[in-house]
Amino acid sequence: xxxxxxxxxxxxxxxxxxxxxxxxxxxxxxxxxxxxxxxxxxxxxxxxxxxxxxxxxxxxxxxxxxxxxxxxxxxxxxxxxxxxxxxxxxxxxxxxxxxxxxxxxxxxxxxxxxxxxxxxxxxxxxxxxxxxxxxxxxxxxxxxxxxxxxxxxxxxxxxxxxxxxxxxxxxxxxxxxxxxxxxxxxxxxxxxxxxxxxxxxxxxxxxxxxxxxxxxxxxxxxxxxxxxxxxxxxxxxxxxxxxxxxxxxxxxxxxxxxxxxxxxxxxxxxxxxxxxxxxx
Numbered sequence: 001x002x003x004x005x006x007x008x009x010x011x012x013x014x015x016x017x018x019x020x021x022x023x024x025x026x027x028x029x030x031x032x033x034x035x036x037x038x039x040x041x042x043x044x045x046x047x048x049x050x051x052x053x054x055x056x057x058x059x060x061x062x063x064x065x066x067x068x069x070x071x072x073x074x075x076x077x078x079x080x081x082x083x084x085x086x087x088x089x090x091x092x093x094x095x096x097x098x099x100x101x102x103x104x105x106x107x108x109x110x111x112x113x114x115x116x117x118x119x120x121x122x123x124x125x126x127x128x129x130x131x132x133x134x135x136x137x138x139x140x141x142x143x144x145x146x147x148x149x150x151x152x153x154x155x156x157x158x159x160x161x162x163x164x165x166x167x168x169x170x171x172x173x174x175x176x177x178x179x180x181x182x183x184x185x186x187x188x189x190x191x192x193x194x195x196x197x198x199x200x201x202x203x204x205x206x207x208x209x210x211x212x213x214x215x216x217x218x219x220x221x222x223x224x225x226x227x228x229x230x231x232x233x234x235x236x237x238x239x240x241x242x243x244x245x246x247x248x249x250x251x252x253x254x255x256x257x258x259x260x261x262x263x264x265x266x267x268x269x270x271x272x273x274x275x276x277x278x279x280x
Contacts, residue, residue, distance in 0.1 A: 034234075034241075034243065034275070034277075035162055035164075035195075035197045035205050035207060035232075035234050035243070036164065036195040036197065036207060036209055036232050036234075036243065036245070037209070037232055037243045037244075037245040037273045037275050038193060038195070038209050038211055038245065038247065038273070039164045039165075039166050039193045039194065039195035039209050039211075040120075040134075040136060040151065040153050040164065040166055041126070041132070041153065041155045041162070041164050042122050042123075042124070042125070042126055042132035042133055042134035042153050042154070042155050042164075043122065043125075043126070043132070044078060044082060044083065044084040044120055044121075044122045044134070045076060045077065045078030045084045046078045046081075047078050047079060047080050047081065048077075048078060049077070049078040049279070050075070050076065050077045050078075050279070050280040051074075051075075051076040051077075051277050051278065051279050051280065052073075052074070052075055052076075052277070052278050052280055053072075053073075053074040053075075053076060053086075053275060053276065053277040053278075054071075054072070054073055054074075054275070054276045054277075055070070055071065055072035055073075055074065055273065055274075055275050056069070056070070056071055056273065056274045056275075057069070057070040057071075057271065057272070057273040058270075058271070058272045058273075059268040059270070059271050060268055060269065060270050061264065061268050061269025061270050062096075062264045062265070062268060062269070063257055063264045063265060064096065064097050064098055064099075065095070065096065065097030065107065066094070066095070066096050066097070066268065067094065067095050068092065068093070068094035068095075068268070069092070069093050069094070070090070070091075070092045071090070071091045071092075072088050072089070072090050072091075072116075073088065073089045074086050074087070074088045074118075075087050076118075082121055082122040082123070083119070083120070083121050083122075084119075084120050085117070085118060085119050085120075086117070086118040086120075087115075087116070087117055087118075088115065088116035088117070088118070088140075089113070089115060090113065090114040090115070090116060090140070090142075091111065091112070091113050091114075092111065092112050092114070093109075093110070093111040094109070094110050094111075095107050095108070095109045095110075096108050096110075112142055112143065112144075113142065113143075114140055114141060114142035114145070115140070115141050115142075116138055116139065116140040116141075117138065117139055118136070118137070118138045119136070119137045119138075120134055120135070120136045120137075120153075121134060121135050122134045123135070126155045126156050126157040126162070127157050130156075131154055131155070131156050132153075132154065132155040132156060132157070133152075133153065133154055133155075134153040135150075135151070135152060135153070136149075136150070136151035136152075136153055136168075137149065137150055137151070138151075144174060144175050144176070145172065145173065145174045145175070146172070146173045147170060147171075147172045147173075148170065148171055148172075149168060149169070149170040150168065150169050150170075151166055151167065151168040151169075152166065152167045152168075153165075153166055154166075160198050160199040160200075161196065161197070161198050161199075162195075162196070162197050162198075162199075162205075162207075163194075163195070163196045164194070164195045164196075165193070165194050166191070166192070166193045166194075167190075167191075167192055168189075168190065168191045168193075169188070169189075169190045170188070170189040170190070170191075171186065171187075171188050171189075172186070172187050172188070172189060173185070173186050174187075186217070186218065187215055187216065187217045188215070188216040188217070189213065189214065189215055189216075190214050190216070191211060191212060191213045191214065192211075192212045193209065193210065193211045193212065194209070194210045195207055195208065195209040195210070195232070196208060197232065197234070203235050203236045203237060204233070204234070204235050205233070205234040205235075205236075206231070206232075206233055206234075207231070207232045207234070208229065208230065208231055208232065209228075209229070209230060209232055209245060209247065210227065210228070210229045211227070211228040211229075211247065212225065212226070212227050212228075212253075213225070213226060213228075213267065214254070215255075215266060222254055223254060223255055223266075224254050224255040224263055224265075224266040224267070225252070225253035225254035225255070225263070226249050226251065226252050226253060226254075226262065226263045226266075226267045227249070227250050227251045227252075227253065228247040228248065228249050228250065228271060229247065229248070229250050230245060230246045230247040230248055230271075231245070231246060232244065232245040233245075239278065239279040240276070240277060240278045240279065241276075241277050242274070242275065242276045242277070243273075243274070243275045244272075244273075244274050245271075245272065245273045246270070246271075246272045247270070247271040247272070247273075248269065248270050248271075249262050249263070249264075249267060249268065249269050249270070249271075252264075252267075
């Protein structure tokens with residue numbers, strides 16, 4: 001019986017290509033959707049994928065003593081090819097020092113729980129398309145505040161290098177006592193952020209993030225603005241990933257503290273964030 005070795009070779013090539021394709025798809029399906037901590041990327045979880053994320057953010061350094069610790073526990077789930085949602089339980093604790101008199105100081109402590117719900121829809125992919133894009137929305141509710149956030153996400157991955165650009169707008173209402181009434185004060189936050197990172201191999205990535213937060217109020221107009229910039233380090237394992245970012249304030253643009261060159265009334269001198277995610 002005659003057997004064509006060429007057919008056998010072609011079959012082996014087809015099998016190898018098929019296995020490579022499956023491997024690429026599989027790696028993409030379990031790939032980390034965040035290389036950065038503050039700047040978002042357009043990737044979403046596949047349908048049915050679930051992740052538990054733990055956030056810890058330390059903010060410190062103002063005109064006087066100030067320290068704040070924000071903690072978030074997030075449950076994230078993919079709903080379809082392009083859509084995901086997430087639910088957060090948030091807790092924020094802060095302590096601020098101030099002078100009562102020339103020889104008497106005090107520290108005021110405050111803590112608050114809140115709940116958030118996030119939705120993210122991906123329009124295009126950062127590898128398969130010319131540019132990745134997504135829209136992000138979040139609502140946050142606490143006992144005294146209501147926040148809405150809308151974010152436009154753009155990113156691109158070429159080889160080992162990933163870049164991402166975000167534009168966000170966040171109206172916030174906070175209820176407080178004003179004379180004999182309880183009234184809601186309104187402020188509008190908008191932020192521009194950019195990040196670039198490279199895959200170092202063996203699960204490690206290294207990058208840098210730049211943030212420009214701003215505050216606008218009806219009474220004061222564009223009242224506060226600053227620039228943060230710092231490094232971020234990421235590691236991704238089989239079913240988890242962890243990101244660490246340190247973000248010092250490098251310049252104040254609005255509401256500058258006299259003699260500092262920074263805005264230390266609205267913003268902190270330093271921010272640091274650790275984000276841990278585990279696939280369920």
